Amino acid sequence: MKILGIEHIGLAVNAIKNDAPFWKHIMNIPHRNTELVDDQGVITDIYDTGKGKVELLEPTAKNTTVGKFLDKRGPGVHHVCFEVDDINNAIRELKESNIHIISDEPSIGAEGYKVVFIHPKSTGGVLVELAQKT
Amino acid sequence: MKILGIEHIGLAVNAIKNDAPFWKHIMNIPHRNTELVDDQGVITDIYDTGKGKVELLEPTAKNTTVGKFLDKRGPGVHHVCFEVDDINNAIRELKESNIHIISDEPSIGAEGYKVVFIHPKSTGGVLVELAQKT
Numbered sequence: 276m277k278i279l280g281i282e283h284i285g286l287a288v289n290a291i292k293n294d295a296p297f298w299k300h301i302m303n304i305p306h307r308n309t310e311l312v313d314d315q316g317v318i319t320d321i322y323d324t325g326k327g328k329v330e331l332l333e334p335t336a337k338n339t340t341v342g343k344f345l346d347k348r349g350p351g352v353h354h355v356c357f358e359v360d361d362i363n364n365a366i367r368e369l370k371e372s373n374i375h376i377i378s379d380e381p382s383i384g385a386e387g388y389k390v391v392f393i394h395p396k397s398t399g400g401v402l403v404e405l406a407q408k409t
Numbered sequence: 410m411k412i413l414g415i416e417h418i419g420l421a422v423n424a425i426k427n428d429a430p431f432w433k434h435i436m437n438i439p440h441r442n443t444e445l446v447d448d449q450g451v452i453t454d455i456y457d458t459g460k461g462k463v464e465l466l467e468p469t470a471k472n473t474t475v476g477k478f479l480d481k482r483g484p485g486v487h488h489v490c491f492e493v494d495d496i497n498n499a500i501r502e503l504k505e506s507n508i509h510i511i512s513d514e515p516s517i518g519a520e521g522y523k524v525v526f527i528h529p530k531s532t533g534g535v536l537v538e539l540a541q542k543t
Contacts, residue, residue: 278438280460281415284489286535294533301506302491302537304412324491326414327461331533350534353484355418357458359435365525372435399428399465401420403436 276365282406283321283328283389288340291320291333298329300324300334309407312385317341319385330385338380354392356404362389365405369393381407413492413533415457416540417462421475421487425454425467428484428506430445432456432463446519451475453519488526490538496523499539503527515541 288294291309298304300307304322316339320331332353334342344353359365362381369376375394382389388406395402422428425443432438438456445452450473454465466487468476478487493499496515503510509528518524522540529536 276437278436278458280458281418284415284418284486286533289532297508297532301410301508302412302504303410324412324414326492337461351529352418352535355486358460369435374431374437376434395485398431399420399422401486 279359281327282356282358283330285330285354288331291331322338354402354404359405362407411494415461415490416490416529417464419464419488422465425465488536488538493539496541
């Protein structure tokens with residue numbers, strides 16, 4: 276597979292309104308947009324360095340992936356996303372190598388990207404997202 | 410401060426030799442170098458996507474920052490590093506904003522960068538490194 280770069284890091288937060296000021300005013304990273312990703316049960320607040328984004332992820336309910344993560348681990352890095360040129364090809368290669376992917380088909384993530392997640396047990400402890408720009 | 414991009418993500422691992430194959434052969438990210446950073450008590454194994462690096466961090470002993478992290482949290486994302494244009498200016502701004510930085514002076518990190526760390530309690534749960542290329 277061809278990795279084009281780190282697309283973003285996803286940070287689990289309890290409340291965007293409390294965490295946004297650090298990224299916006301201290302780190303001074305330009306705000307790009309705020310978006311509800313209903314499928315994943317999160318509101319994403321996106322900051323773009325121009326070379327990799329920071330996405331703050333606030334769960335819409337306790338019983339969501341990010342809600343459960345916050346309960347178990349507290350706020351912090353939830354996943355790291357890499358941009359790929361061809362996500363279907365990436366999925367095929369991962370399956371051939373017996374890598375544990377969370378879904379066999381890409382879903383639609385923030386900003387309309389086609390995305391798939393690789394389970395932390397296949398990566399050495401980090402939830403890895405692959406994303407193809409559409 | 411001026412953030413130039415995500416420089417790398419640092420992943421705490423128990424043994425580089427066990428984790429390297431995923432990043433090298435599955436993710437297919439070019440290997441850049443392997444380096445002992447004696448000050449920080451880690452061996453770093455660096456992969457470069459061209460837009461953000463992945464650094465595997467293996468502690469040289471139990472009683473090191475990364476060794477203690479592994480004991481407490483297990484393997485996973487240890488820190489996220491952002492490149493800045495001027496680290497002394499960044500440190501001055503952070504101090505003026507009462508952000509908790511781990512050292513008042515930059516130290517020398519992997520690849521000779523001047524680096525400083527921001528405590529997770531000031532960032533919403535993630536250890537943030539700032540690095541200036543030298």
